[in-house]
Amino acid sequence: MQSVPDRIDALPGNRALWKFIALLASGxxxxxxxxxxxxxxxxxxxxxxxxxxxxTSFPLSSDQGVFAFxxxxxxxxxxxxxxxxxxxxxxxxxxxYALLGYSTFSLIMAxxxxxxxxxxxxxxxGVGLGLEMVTIDTYLSEWVPRQLRSRAFAFSFFIQFLSVxxxxxxxxxxxxxTIFGLSGWRWVVINGATSALVIWxxxxxxxxxxxxxxxxxxxxxxxxxxxxxxxxxxxPAKPLAPRSSEDKQNAPGAIVTLSGRYRKRILLLVTMNIxxxxxxxxxxxxxxxxxAGKGTNLQHSLLYAFFITLAYPLTSFLCSRYADRxxxxxxxxxxxxxxxxxxxxxxxxxxxxxxxxCGFLITASxxxxxxxxxxxxxxxxxxxxxxxLSGFCYSFSRLSTAFSSIFISWLLSSSGPGAVLAFIxxxxxxxxxxxxxxxxxxxxxxxxxx
Numbered sequence: 368m369q370s371v372p373d374r375i376d377a378l379p380g381n382r383a384l385w386k387f388i389a390l391l392a393s394g395x396x397x398x399x400x401x402x403x404x405x406x407x408x409x410x411x412x413x414x415x416x417x418x419x420x421x422x423t424s425f426p427l428s429s430d431q432g433v434f435a436f437x438x439x440x441x442x443x444x445x446x447x448x449x450x451x452x453x454x455x456x457x458x459x460x461x462x463x464y465a466l467l468g469y470s471t472f473s474l475i476m477a478x479x480x481x482x483x484x485x486x487x488x489x490x491x492x493g494v495g496l497g498l499e500m501v502t503i504d505t506y507l508s509e510w511v512p513r514q515l516r517s518r519a520f521a522f523s524f525f526i527q528f529l530s531v532x533x534x535x536x537x538x539x540x541x542x543x544x545t546i547f548g549l550s551g552w553r554w555v556v557i558n559g560a561t562s563a564l565v566i567w568x569x570x571x572x573x574x575x576x577x578x579x580x581x582x583x584x585x586x587x588x589x590x591x592x593x594x595x596x597x598x599x600x601x602x603p604a605k606p607l608a609p610r611s612s613e614d615k616q617n618a619p620g621a622i623v624t625l626s627g628r629y630r631k632r633i634l635l636l637v638t639m640n641i642x643x644x645x646x647x648x649x650x651x652x653x654x655x656x657x658x659a660g661k662g663t664n665l666q667h668s669l670l671y672a673f674f675i676t677l678a679y680p681l682t683s684f685l686c687s688r689y690a691d692r693x694x695x696x697x698x699x700x701x702x703x704x705x706x707x708x709x710x711x712x713x714x715x716x717x718x719x720x721x722x723x724x725c726g727f728l729i730t731a732s733x734x735x736x737x738x739x740x741x742x743x744x745x746x747x748x749x750x751x752x753x754x755x756l757s758g759f760c761y762s763f764s765r766l767s768t769a770f771s772s773i774f775i776s777w778l779l780s781s782s783g784p785g786a787v788l789a790f791i792x793x794x795x796x797x798x799x800x801x802x803x804x805x806x807x808x809x810x811x812x813x814x815x816x817x
Contacts, residue, residue, distance in 0.1 A: 441493020469495025
């Protein structure tokens, strides 16, 4: 008789399983939409007079820099301090409350007229986003067969990253306008928040993670859930298996010892997250401003950003077809290398088609990196502490982005987009080095064996 992890790994990659993965990813669509708003709505906040564009030599003098800082400070708290809730109360319940929380705070933020209240509710939105994103990754890694994990994460991000061109297009259309007495940036935020609340009702029927249930000693519930999934996937019912040594290790009261192997993985992932986040958000969140620094006006920079951000879903879709052919470790290295090359090119071009092409390549490499490392970091820890430890490591990417946003704000105003691109490229070189030298390989291995 097969254990629950073996039964999960035996699930066929048919339409029923992919529909389930798509449902898991749907909430992440609006999470990414909300997260990537930083660079797009800031221009609208400045135009309305809520933010001020004056910048001195002190980084925190930029309202846009503080806005980005507080967003990622909230993400740091949500990912680093609150993810143990997902290990204690379950993946499903934690996800549902996080989604409800961040969408509500985002909606309230859209109604504010003073900068300090906009900042405050943006911070609270970030807390919910940080908790939700780690929980989705944990949820997904524990439900997907080992042979499909990389492809499943890529497909999940294909759905989530569809939100980025949607955000860019809506921002291009709405931000310069006033509709029914409300500034366009408010409609951009309201659209994401209200749609996320609709998704909350759709996803209420999601099942809990069987692996988490096993870790809580709820063996029978886990059996019923995996049996229901097998039935959906067209597999015959199986008898209840005896508890394996892994199940007993993760039962309530069991202590998960952080051996030297896990401590090294924590250090590796913390380092990777600090520097990869600068490459991803340093370009993604500041894209309209980087384009404006190249001499394009607001309307054109937002339109160019739309074409560039198409790389997010397109690259993720390609990865969903081929990501299982190479270990995630080496895909992280190669995607970082592509960022280094395309980022260097972007710094030296000014012709609009060339800007769009180089920006597209940077965005494609960032999307590729995201699909790989989100799957990779959740694979490296045991079920009982998977959300806590992967969230702890992931939170350093939020902390890194919080402080680098302030630094980039100052660097962009004082030295221009070329200096920002040089900073991003140097960080991605560090990612290549630490992951290439110290990263473990996980391709085709069960979570319990990694």
